[in-house]
Amino acid sequence: MSSTTGRHRRTRTITVAAAVAVAAGAGGAYLGLAPGGADAASSTVVVSTTAALQSAVSGATAGTTIQLRAGTYHPTATLKSTASGTSAARITLEAYGSAKVKIDGSQLASGSWLAGIYGSYWTVQNLTFQNSPAQGFVATSSTGGIFKNVVTANNGDSGFTLRGDGTTNNLIQNLDSYGNYDAATHGQNADGLAIKFGSGTGNKVTGARLYNNSDDGMDLWQWASPVTIDHNWSFGNGKNRWSDTAFEGNGNGFKLGGGGAVAAHVVNNNAAWDNTLHGFTENSNPGAIVLNRNTAYANTDDGFYFATSKARLARNLAVSNGTGKADLGSSTVSAANNWDAGTATPSFVSTDATTAYGTRGSSGSLPATTFLTTGSTTIGSTMN
Secondary structure: OOOOOOOOOOOOOOOHHHHHHHHHHOOOEEEEEOOOHHHOOOEEEEEOOHHHHHHHHHOOOOOEEEEEOOEEEOOOOOEEEOOOOOOOOOEEEEEOOOOOEEEEOOOOOOOOOOEEEOOOOEEEEOOEEEOOOOOOEEEEOOEOOEEEOOEEEOOOOOOEEEEEOOOEOOEEEOOEEEOOOOHHHOOOOOOOEEEEEEOOOOEEEEOOEEEOOOOOOEEOOOEOOOEEEEOOEEEOOOOOOOOOOOOOOOOOOEEOOOOOOOOOOEEEOOEEEOOOOOOEEOOOOOOOOEEEOOEEEOOOOEEEEEOOOOOEEEOOEEEOOOOEEEEEOOOOEEEOOOOOOOOOOOOOOEOOOHHHHOOOOOOOOOOOOOEOOOOOOOOOOOOO
16 A cells, blocks of 8 residues: 555535435444534444445544444455544544454455554544454554554554654554564564654554564664653564464564664663563664663563664663673663663562463553562563
């Protein structure tokens, strides 16, 4: 799918007659006008069929809320919108109440994304995007997006992607992205979360679990602006779980650059474990990346790899990584980490990761666990 930027559209009003027609003939859609009747700018569409979902997404305008009844939906074409909401009239795509909703891409043509949003001020929440032949969910040049309690699983490329210049002030909260694998390129592209090929400030990722993906857990390749990354877990990435004899997945927990981009990402209170390369890596980003209170445990290579950047690392914890705790260059500033002189390594309460795979809290928060906790108030991730 070619790269485009989102465009803004005028808010659409709908007549009573049109609302009746939608309710009668949308194949599983019900449209309810907001208070104020036909002149109201917002509307709610409740869908229960794939055809109604595709129609609702393609026809959304500022103020539209699309709610999906419980079930599994099988689009035959990419769910795509070029519409934008506004800060006061967002476009929302969400499950109806507490419904369990899966959007499944197994009937899409080869190479198709499952969902592609080319607009701003979208809220997407409480939905699963799975089994796409390519990317699961992609937002291009989005401003003010809120992506909350989303699952992207077992897709044919990266699970969740932000991309494009002008990508600003987006929040990715409580994402679960796992099992994504690009068979055609032998696992070298499918990340749990890809923020790639673009720029824009104010983007934040929090509460994510990025695991068992063929390439990296999080990948910021050619992203030219700072991203705030806090309270996320990345684990089990880069392993050949697909019996691919030509497997090429990397397996970094947090890949914080690459491709010549310079960005001072802020990385606080995250954990990376059991990845096949580094836990945290600059990946040739020379920027002044800031890393505080992160934990790297049992990764195959280094816990922290920052050989060329101007990174500043403080109060980080690295234990039982294959190559070493940290590989740091002369431009890196390191203080109060457990590889620095005078800083002790606290003991973990538990090294059993079972509870990290557990059910999230009622609000979508990371599951409660004692895994990799130490009780320390000064060093390492708090694992929450």
